[in-house]
Amino acid sequence: MATLLEVSGVSVTFDGFKAINNLSLSIGEPEMRAIIGPNGAGKTTMMDIITGKTKPDEGRVLWGEMSRNLLGMSESRIAQEGIGRKFQRPTVFEAQSVRENLQLALKNRRGAFAVWLRPKGPTDDERIDALAEEIGLTDELERPSGELSHGQKQWLEIGMLLAQEPRLLLVDEPAAGMTPAERQHTTDLLKRAAQTRAVIVVEHDMEFVRRLECKVTVLHEGRVLAEGSIDHVTSNQEVIDVYLGR
Numbered sequence: 001m002a003t004l005l006e007v008s009g010v011s012v013t014f015d016g017f018k019a020i021n022n023l024s025l026s027i028g029e030p031e032m033r034a035i036i037g038p039n040g041a042g043k044t045t046m047m048d049i050i051t052g053k054t055k056p057d058e059g060r061v062l063w064g065e066m067s068r069n070l071l072g073m074s075e076s077r078i079a080q081e082g083i084g085r086k087f088q089r090p091t092v093f094e095a096q097s098v099r100e101n102l103q104l105a106l107k108n109r110r111g112a113f114a115v116w117l118r119p120k121g122p123t124d125d126e127r128i129d130a131l132a133e134e135i136g137l138t139d140e141l142e143r144p145s146g147e148l149s150h151g152q153k154q155w156l157e158i159g160m161l162l163a164q165e166p167r168l169l170l171v172d173e174p175a176a177g178m179t180p181a182e183r184q185h186t187t188d189l190l191k192r193a194a195q196t197r198a199v200i201v202v203e204h205d206m207e208f209v210r211r212l213e214c215k216v217t218v219l220h221e222g223r224v225l226a227e228g229s230i231d232h233v234t235s236n237q238e239v240i241d242v243y244l245g246r
């Protein structure tokens, strides 16, 4: 597994408060990684830094085979590089059908022009069918997205991100507000996505994290407190003291 993203010695201070404190971690390709930690640990700020929304005071964020520093790039450039982010609340176009939402995402995908020039690639309709199948919304393709359940909207948004063929997908609390069956479907979907790309999932639900069956990074006070298998981190006394035992 080659390293895709390397966060190295990153710090950021807001009004004198060090929200991220000499944070270092690396993500492989492909890899599934869960990030956990108490409120205020810096999980959102870390994602803001990776996606270029927040610029840190120190450190480097290196990306890809050429180890280019993402910190010099704009948010839109970083998205073009293949970093997709799913926020907690779904942001699909409610008046548009599932198909139209996926169509729109395909239009905006990376290298769309090159795909258009390629003579034998799948057509957009074939891609939409494959994506709908992937996210479990084949029977809902013609429905307005506003009629979907909360879980289905989340899957549609994941599908729209997958349409853009990201190399790294950042997902914020995907299980929140979902039924147990929806959670299971979301687990399966993310695990499949992580077979061919890097997926970082920030999540508080430990049962959900366990089912992802991946390496877990625990953040606390803006740095890595522990890292390893779920059994390794959940038996760590410091992790129990600052997070699990609360």
Ligand SMILES: Nc1ncnc2c1ncn2[C@@H]1O[C@H](COP(=O)(O)OP(=O)(O)OP(=O)(O)O)[C@@H](O)[C@H]1O
Binding pocket: 014, 015, 019, 037, 038, 039, 040, 041, 042, 043, 044, 045, 046
């Ligand atoms: N723009 C900002 N200005 C000032 N302080 C900020 C800003 N963004 C984040 N912080 C502070 O930085 C710390 C880290 O916040 P962050 O949202 O990254 O934590 P988190 O781990 O995502 O928490 P949660 O689990 O509650 O979402 C918090 O103390 C927060 O109040």
